[in-house]
Amino acid sequence: MNAIEKWDVFEVEAKGFSDKNPFVDYYIKGVFSSKSESVEVDGFYDSNGTYRVRFMPSFAEKYQYRIFGSFSEETLSGSFEATAPTEGNHGPVRVANQFHLAYEDGKPYNSVGTTCYAWTHQPEKRQLETLEELKKGYFNKIRFCVFPKHYLFNLRDPVTFPYEGVPTDASKLNEENFFSAMFATDNSWDFTRFNPVHFQNIEKRIKDLQVLGIQADIIVMHPYDRWGFSRMDQASDDLYWKYVIARFAAYRNVWWSLANEYDLMGSKTLFDWERYASILVEKDPYKRLRSIHNCTQFYDYTRPWVTHCSMQRTDLHKTAEFTGDWRTRFGKPVILDEIAYEGNINQCWGNISGQELTRRFWEASVRGGYAGHGETYYNPENVLWWSHGGKLHGSSPERIKFLHSILEETPGYGLKQLQIQGFGGTFSWDDVVGVPEDFKCAGTYFLIYFGIFRPSFRDYFFDESTEYEIEVIDTWDMTILSLGKKNGRIHIDLPGKEYMAIRIRKAV
Amino acid sequence: MNAIEKWDVFEVEAKGFSDKNPFVDYYIKGVFSSKSESVEVDGFYDSNGTYRVRFMPSFAEKYQYRIFGSFSEETLSGSFEATAPTEGNHGPVRVANQFHLAYEDGKPYNSVGTTCYAWTHQPEKRQLETLEELKKGYFNKIRFCVFPKHYLFNLRDPVTFPYEGVPTDASKLNEENFFSAMFATDNSWDFTRFNPVHFQNIEKRIKDLQVLGIQADIIVMHPYDRWGFSRMDQASDDLYWKYVIARFAAYRNVWWSLANEYDLMGSKTLFDWERYASILVEKDPYKRLRSIHNCTQFYDYTRPWVTHCSMQRTDLHKTAEFTGDWRTRFGKPVILDEIAYEGNINQCWGNISGQELTRRFWEASVRGGYAGHGETYYNPENVLWWSHGGKLHGSSPERIKFLHSILEETPGYGLKQLQIQGFGGTFSWDDVVGVPEDFKCAGTYFLIYFGIFRPSFRDYFFDESTEYEIEVIDTWDMTILSLGKKNGRIHIDLPGKEYMAIRIRKAV
Structure with a gap:
């Protein structure tokens, strides 16, 4: 058998x-x-x-x-x-408690994602290069699109198209005319005839990712389009959705993202999104994780079919610091899939420092959410990780991996931000303290993150006798300095640098 | 005569x-x-x-x-x-147009302030040290208190008290019991008998500041108190206000700050603040600049007696980026007197980097407001610029001086943020562009600031023929690189670093 x-x-x-x-x-x-x-x-x-x-x-x-x-x-x-599953097969990722995720076998899943929108549409050599980078274990989720991408730095045709037909002429495209090319009229597609090779390659990559322990956060629709795939009629959309589900749903590392920047897709309405969701709910028997990603307007993540928030920050300056507010507002896991990318391109969504992106990851994590990575270093070959994959050039991936190793040591299924009230308690009003989400772990674990603030010391007092293990974490230099066990008034000297954290664990 | x-x-x-x-x-x-x-x-x-x-x-x-x-x-x-006034005497500072300030002789006043709350209460030697630092020309405004200060890092008695009497015993004070000391009961003051020596010294310092071209932003009341000066009865308050006005009002560099963190003064009500304001309006014939500084709740700066907003940021992460919103809300000059200080003390209001403080200054200035400096580097002698004066140790003052030199070259009386609408204009949606407030200077001057964003290039197009002088400003390294005159599609290469600005001036 x-x-x-x-x-x-x-x-x-x-x-x-x-x-x-x-x-x-x-x-x-x-x-x-x-x-x-x-x-x-x-x-x-x-x-x-x-x-x-x-x-x-x-x-x-x-x-x-x-x-x-x-x-x-x-x-x-x-x-x-x-x-029975063998080692490394932990099953699909589910919502484990209200705000956090775990594999079906119970192993906590602390999300550290990245984005390579069009990596499966690149030449084979580049796809393998991307997989080589992913093998380094920086990330456990990657977001990418089924449809090819037309955008700044993304003007080349994909290696395959999803339909039979002839694409608009790409030979005269440049950064100046890319916007008007979105209304190209020289496409000729049969939206009733899929090109199986396009989908077979995506399946191959989903399986490659599964071997690497990486979740495939599949973006089913998106607005970056010169081929008309974002403006099909209802029957074509529905046919596409059913085909995608029938092909991909069985892979345990698949997550569904209904769209990237859904609110930029002018030809779709709220009724369309809810219809796609109903198809997904009906046709995916595994109830894989489902969300939809915004540009400037959040979707209503309280909708019952939404399993978690897949957010783009809506403010350029204050981003992951809103994690707690969004947890409260939506009552679901908060994943900040887009909080600006490490890089140096002209646009401000793609030119923050590795320090700043790492800081946003920590802010999101300590406040009980998760962040997502992307990289957009300009180069004349137009190979930018955020879209094409290829090689990573930035400084944040190593630090994100370090953060993940810290998160893996969280008791229970993840953190929430401690609510600090009044004066004279253990913590100060300006401490950002992550504590275990699970009530049964209360009082055992505190992860305090200072971000851009540079205290040269902090003092904490729990009680006179209980002992706590104290560690000073440099989140940028990736060091953990143990100060041993302390009790009573706990005075902690710090280097007066940015990006420091303190971990306090009740001694056992 | x-x-x-x-x-x-x-x-x-x-x-x-x-x-x-x-x-x-x-x-x-x-x-x-x-x-x-x-x-x-x-x-x-x-x-x-x-x-x-x-x-x-x-x-x-x-x-x-x-x-x-x-x-x-x-x-x-x-x-x-x-x-007639001689050189250096430009008269008092007034509101010049709705949002900016100028000396009475018409010279624009671009505010770059600092804070040394208790510097006039320190030993003479320290006061002279402070004046030596101020001579370096980093700042053109300083905020300080009439009443002595009781606070963390501020436990020593002042050299003089404002009243005849005996202060609470300071010999057993420490950082642990400082809070309860605010309710000391062993003070003995006669609130009807001032100590003129205390006020004479402040006058001497106001005159010293005037010689240096520095505005004296006098904080008349504040909550940091173990002597009861913040909890006097109405008659004593009013006597004090009249005495302060009679002594200080005639000095042309005096500004009035009704209080620091007025909303922490639990024994005063809105009626009290409005009463003090009415005394001030009645008794100060020179109509010197008047404001009041908040902790967490802005005062209603639309009140007719308020000449400008003297604000403390109300969010730890997004600060000067709100300048435009506050201009719109209050319709008056926006001075962000407190946006966290450069330093490394334990509390987050006093431990940001010189880079971050300088960034906040630029953000405020380009958006049509002004920022304020403070410095809180921890040292065992407890001499922190923010309160005691003394010597500066930080990296921001030089950069603030550099910013001031840029602001001094603004046409008219200051900047406002250009409102960028739609796509395809000269500027991109993510450009923060300061332009002259005055309509008659429209189109002649653009100061674009990128803050933490690190573009490696930006493109601008005004029209095919008009020539513009292009300069790339490194706001941290304090360099101005001229790219000469350009027209048409203006491509500007940038170093992909944080804290860069571009200045574009219509060629004449």
């Missing part, structure tokens, strides 16, 4: 009709059943008369399946065994 | 009764008349049977005066000549 690990993908390949337009004129479905679950999923037409149905088992049990539909005269059936 | 320069102080000394309590039981007034003005002012009892009446002439004319009151059986009279 076939066997796969629980949370891996079981795929059934079936030959079927290839006349007419198999993408719309035939369908294929599967029902997968074990002792604990029975799941119906849509399959999809791939190419050359081949249909596929993918399924992710959630239990280490024996499964029976039946494949049916109009794709063929026949019905297929069979069985397989889902075995 | 006596002669003084216009805007200097003419003082009449008169002997009078010294029995009973001359501070309350006798009064002295003067009327000073010229062709263009006739002004009645209160005099005051100084000491040893001496009364004084001070007057500042606003016209270069011949003045007659008459001194009268209950202080003596006699009436004095006389005359003097007010002559």
